[in-house]
Each structure stands twice: as C-alpha cells, then as structure tokens.
Amino acid sequence: MLSLDYLDMPQARKRKTPIVSIGNANSSSSPLLSRTTIRRFHVLLKHQAQLQSVKDVDARTVQALADVKHQISELGGLEEYQRLSAVGQGTDRGGGSEKVLIGWLKDMGVHKRCPPKLRLLEVGALKPDNYRSCSSWVDVTPMDLRSRHPSILEQDFLQLEMEEHREKWDAISLSLVLNFVPEAKDRGRMLRLAHDFLMPGGLLFLAVRLLIPTPSPLTPMDDSHPQWNSFLFPASLIPDMSTFHISGA
Numbered sequence: 001m002l003s004l005d006y007l008d009m010p011q012a013r014k015r016k017t018p019i020v021s022i023g024n025a026n027s028s029s030s031p032l033l034s035r036t037t038i039r040r041f042h043v044l045l046k047h048q049a050q051l052q053s054v055k056d057v058d059a060r061t062v063q064a065l066a067d068v069k070h071q072i073s074e075l076g077g078l079e080e081y082q083r084l085s086a087v088g089q090g091t092d093r094g095g096g097s098e099k100v101l102i103g104w105l106k107d108m109g110v111h112k113r114c115p116p117k118l119r120l121l122e123v124g125a126l127k128p129d130n131y132r133s134c135s136s137w138v139d140v141t142p143m144d145l146r147s148r149h150p151s152i153l154e155q156d157f158l159q160l161e162m163e164e165h166r167e168k169w170d171a172i173s174l175s176l177v178l179n180f181v182p183e184a185k186d187r188g189r190m191l192r193l194a195h196d197f198l199m200p201g202g203l204l205f206l207a208v209r210l211l212i213p214t215p216s217p218l219t220p221m222d223d224s225h226p227q228w229n230s231f232l233f234p235a236s237l238i239p240d241m242s243t244f245h246i247s248g249a
Contacts, residue, residue: 047068048065050182097207117137120173121172125143160197167200169199171204172197174190176207178190205231
C-alpha cells in the first residue's frame with residue numbers, strides 16, 4: 001500500500017501579523033469571478049477529502065491527490081480563499097452576514113437584556129472586529145481554522161474539547177463554514193457539536209451558499225443576499241438538522 005503522508009507534510013507558515021483593515025481589501029476580480037473561484041475551492045476540497053479517505057491506495061490515487069493539491073495551490077491555497085471571502089464581505093458587495101445576525105438579535109431584544117453580555121462563538125471569522133458595533137452587549141470569540149489576525153483564535157471547531165465547551169455559548173455563528181467542510185458526516189457532526197456547545201435556549205446562526213431544506217417551524221430566514229442564505233435556529237432544532245445534506249460545492 002502506498003502512503004499519502006508525504007502529500008500532507010506541513011508547509012512553512014508565515015508569521016501572523018495584524019491586518020489593519022481587512023474590510024477595505026480591494027480585489028481586481030469581479031464578484032462573479034470571485035464566487036466561481038470560491039466554488040472551485042469547494043469542489044477541489046471535497047475531491048481531496050474523498051481521495052484521502054480511500055483505503056486501498058494505489059499509484060493512480062496518489063497521482064490524483066497530487067493533482068488536486070496542485071490545483072488548490074494554483075488557485076492560491078487557503079489564503080486566497082480567505083482573501084476572496086473577506087473581499088466579499090465589503091460593503092460594495094453586500095457586506096458580511098454578521099449584519100443579518102445583529103439585526104435579528106436586536107429584533108429579539110437581546111441588546112436590551114445586557115448585562116450579562118451575549119456569549120457568541122464566531123466560527124470562520126475572517127476579521128476580528130465584525131461585532132465591534134455591538135461590543136456593549138455581545139462578548140464575541142472569533143475563531144478560524146487559519147487565523148488572519150492575532151485576535152482570532154486559530155482552532156478547528158471539530159477539535160474543540162466537549163467538556164470545556166458544553167453549554168458554554170449563548171450563540172454560535174457558522175457563517176459560510178459548513179460549505180467549506182468537505183465530508184457530509186463532518187458537516188452533520190459540526191451541527192451536533194453546535195447543539196452541545198449551546199446553552200439551553202441558545203441560538204445557532206447559519207449562512208450557507210446554497211439553500212437547504214428547512215424544517216418547520218424555522219424563524220427567521222433571510223435570502224436577500226445574492227451569495228448566501230441565512231437562518232437562525234433555536235438549539236432544540238439543531239439535532240434534526242444533522243441528517244440534512246448540505247452541499248459543499
């Protein structure tokens with residue numbers, strides 16, 4: 001059996017430096033080109049995960065995996081994916097999904113209940129200050145698989161310690177995160193973990209690129225953004241969602 005280990009050797013990492021104004025990042029690419037590139041990332045990552053799960057590895061599998069990794073590298077790797085996603089959060093392209101969540105929380109009167117502050121875990125954070133405008137009533141912990149800023153915790157959500165985070169959070173944001181997880185079983189596991197990490201009565205905010213089947217009741221929903229749809233689930237509904245298939249492409 002051939003080994004795939006050499007294809008997963010860690011790459012040299014650049015030292016993390018504060019990003020002064022990620023939100024003002026400019027891109028010469030059009031919105032359509034950016035969305036097409038991001039979708040291509042999703043397809044390649046899904047294919048990569050499928051190849052890595054092959055048990056009987058042969059030379060053809062090794063070559064196919066190397067080809068996929070090369071294509072991901074040619075697109076610019078995870079750093080380019082994050083850059084395009086950050087550009088997509090610019091006000092000229094509709095802004096980030098956090099403004100939807102903030103609006104919904106205000107509609108629910110959450111900002112009037114402080115103290116205590118709402119404890120929010122923001123998974124997939126590209127900027128450290130998405131919730132700066134509501135810092136008086138939201139205590140946010142931004143997290144991402146690869147941090148772009150010292151204030152963003154670099155952590156895999158799927159690797160969080162259960163006992164440390166069980167019923168710890170009032171709200172969890174998975175904004176454009178589920179689509180990035182290649183394996184369907186891991187997307188379901190992410191939803192189950194979100195349920196376990198939320199306080200009773202907590203809220204899960206989802207933003208996904210493709211519309212997913214929705215159980216009833218489901219309140220609220222926003223489909224006004226051309227690139228993604230947003231949902232706000234009470235914690236009690238999350239287990240029912242774990243069996244839904246959410247496309248990674």
